[in-house]
Amino acid sequence: MAKQRKYLHLAAPRGFCAGVDRAVRIVEVALEKFGAPVYVRHEIVHNRTVVDRLAGMGAVFVKELDEVPEGAPVVFSAHGVARAVVEEADRRNMIAVDATCPLVTKVHVETRRHAKYRRHVLLIGHAGHPEVDGTMGQVAADEITLIETAEDARNVTPPADAELAFATQTTLSVDDTAEIISILQFRFPEISGPRGEDICYATTNRQNAVKAIAEACDLMIVVGAENSSNSKRLVEVAMTAGTAAGRLVADKSGIDWDEMDAATHIGLSAGASAPENLVHEIIDAMKSRYDLVLDENALVEENVIFKLPPILTRQS
Numbered sequence: 258m259a260k261q262r263k264y265l266h267l268a269a270p271r272g273f274c275a276g277v278d279r280a281v282r283i284v285e286v287a288l289e290k291f292g293a294p295v296y297v298r299h300e301i302v303h304n305r306t307v308v309d310r311l312a313g314m315g316a317v318f319v320k321e322l323d324e325v326p327e328g329a330p331v332v333f334s335a336h337g338v339a340r341a342v343v344e345e346a347d348r349r350n351m352i353a354v355d356a357t358c359p360l361v362t363k364v365h366v367e368t369r370r371h372a373k374y375r376r377h378v379l380l381i382g383h384a385g386h387p388e389v390d391g392t393m394g395q396v397a398a399d400e401i402t403l404i405e406t407a408e409d410a411r412n413v414t415p416p417a418d419a420e421l422a423f424a425t426q427t428t429l430s431v432d433d434t435a436e437i438i439s440i441l442q443f444r445f446p447e448i449s450g451p452r453g454e455d456i457c458y459a460t461t462n463r464q465n466a467v468k469a470i471a472e473a474c475d476l477m478i479v480v481g482a483e484n485s486s487n488s489k490r491l492v493e494v495a496m497t498a499g500t501a502a503g504r505l506v507a508d509k510s511g512i513d514w515d516e517m518d519a520a521t522h523i524g525l526s527a528g529a530s531a532p533e534n535l536v537h538e539i540i541d542a543m544k545s546r547y548d549l550v551l552d553e554n555a556l557v558e559e560n561v562i563f564k565l566p567p568i569l570t571r572q573s
Contacts, residue, residue: 274459276459410441477523
């Protein structure tokens with residue numbers, strides 16, 4: 258019996274970004290330099306495959322620093338941490354290695370700068386996300402307000418007579434964030450914005466790559482974790498851009514093959530914290546099942562590389 262013909266449209270760029278690649282490398286090098294165990298506060302990136310591999314090498318993932326022995330090496334995740342966490346690690350003589358994505362660090366610096374100039378910060382982001390927790394923890398609680406939706410932007414009441422500024426989580430939907438910013442700028446014409454775009458290059462590139470193929474697809478598959486903000490946004494972007502159905506899967510085990518059987522044109526992408534081997538496992542599974550026609554056209558070439566922190570590169 259002849260196999261069904263399927264057309265697989267690969268979004269490019271996809272998968273690991275420079276910040277994730279750096280964060281994972283930081284844990285690997287810390288293990289080489291300090292030996293196991295190396296403690297990591299929260300998931301280094303939001304991907305179970307990555308976390309499990311590093312745990313197998315000797316990384317110990319913890320929720321808070323009270324689970325880490327005094328003086329031990331501890332890595333802060335790519336999402337960034339509040340200043341209080343850094344201060345606690347210093348107080349307990351931990352060997353702190355900061356794997357915060359440099360683009361998140363940029364938002365931290367901007368947020369502190371606004372507070373220094375007594376501007377109240379309106380942070381656009383998702384409550385409970387570790388990146389948002391880390392950014393809000395850069396300043397005092399009364400110096401920052403979280404804006405999650407356009408409705409929040411319409412209704413927020415900042416402190417009276419305060420100068421205002423806005424910042425954003427780096428992994429948001431470009432289009433949704435633009436709407437929220439436009440509402441804030443309409444309501445508060447004097448509001449200060451970031452010197453450069455807060456939403457990171459990789460988030461923007463992956464969303465644009467999905468938009469480019471979405472309308473042609475009956476089904477869009479995004480490889481990524483349920484707690485990965487940028488991965489979930491890719492599904493939303495695909496649906497908005499015209500794909501008939503969008504699904505987030507952790508790996509090939511999450512594929513609904515009945516749904517795949519019913520589709521002819523299938524899009525495939527991966528969030529910035531999803532390793533490429535998970536994409537290839539899905540492609541291989543599809544090749545064994547279907548007569549697969551592949552196409553991939555990269556919208557942009559990414560060549561960003563972030564350096565490791567000096568604590569890992571200097572000779573001891």
